[in-house]
Amino acid sequence: VVNAVGLEAYTNVMANTLSGGNKRKLSLAIALTGNPSVILLDEPSSGLDAASKRIMWRTLGSIIPGRSILLTTHSMEEADALADRAGIMARRMLALGSTESLRRRFGDTLHVHLVSKTAPHSTAEEMNRVRSWVVDTFPGAAVEQETFHGQMRFSIPSSAVLERQRRLSHPRGEGDIGSAMGYLFVLFEENKDDLGIAHHSVSPTTLNQVFLSIV
Numbered sequence: 001v002v003n004a005v006g007l008e009a010y011t012n013v014m015a016n017t018l019s020g021g022n023k024r025k026l027s028l029a030i031a032l033t034g035n036p037s038v039i040l041l042d043e044p045s046s047g048l049d050a051a052s053k054r055i056m057w058r059t060l061g062s063i064i065p066g067r068s069i070l071l072t073t074h075s076m077e078e079a080d081a082l083a084d085r086a087g088i089m090a091r092r093m094l095a096l097g098s099t100e101s102l103r104r105r106f107g108d109t110l111h112v113h114l115v116s117k118t119a120p121h122s123t124a125e126e127m128n129r130v131r132s133w134v135v136d137t138f139p140g141a142a143v144e145q146e147t148f149h150g151q152m153r154f155s156i157p158s159s160a161v162l163e164r165q166r167r168l169s170h171p172r173g174e175g176d177i178g179s180a181m182g183y184l185f186v187l188f189e190e191n192k193d194d195l196g197i198a199h200h201s202v203s204p205t206t207l208n209q210v211f212l213s214i215v
Helices: 020-030 050-063 075-084 099-106 122-135 158-169 177-195 207-214
Strands: 038-044 068-074 085-089 091-096 109-116 151-157 195-204
Touching: 020 038, 020 050, 050 075, 068 075, 068 122, 075 207, 085 099, 085 207, 091 099, 109 122, 109 177, 122 151, 122 158, 122 177, 151 158, 158 177, 177 195
Parallel strands: 038 068
Antiparallel strands: 085 091, 109 151, 109 195
């Protein structure tokens, strides 16, 4: 347990002399002692640095099978990393469900990042050509007005992507956010040479963005 929570260097140190972050690790170690079937955690990674958080999340992820873990957190990143089912509260329960179902209900948006082949020296003409293609291809896209160093970002509802996909290619299978992301990847690959795009990324709405849209 000591090794799992990253306290192997402090096995001979009194608990009251530990730092706040290491006391958090110790609290988790105590909670895991006895191999409980139910674990209650309150802000388990609060006060930890990024590396220590990842270790704690990895430890919790490894012990989840066969157990129930109920935790409270202000970190949407932590909830996204650990939760199969999440409840969003602000005085009362505002939403409850799996993280994927919450994204579908409250964050049906894909976020796209495009990088020009000529970045960071791209001209306004080059970026305007990419912008025009995005607007013509996806009329519902919200394109950021500023383009910095040959980079462009825009967001679009996955439902709009799927509608275009259905209209033009009549795909098989279910229309979900995963297939919308796949369609965008294919579309960018097919057009990247004409548009002068070197790199592209597509990401779904984060749980933090879902939280902000609900609260």
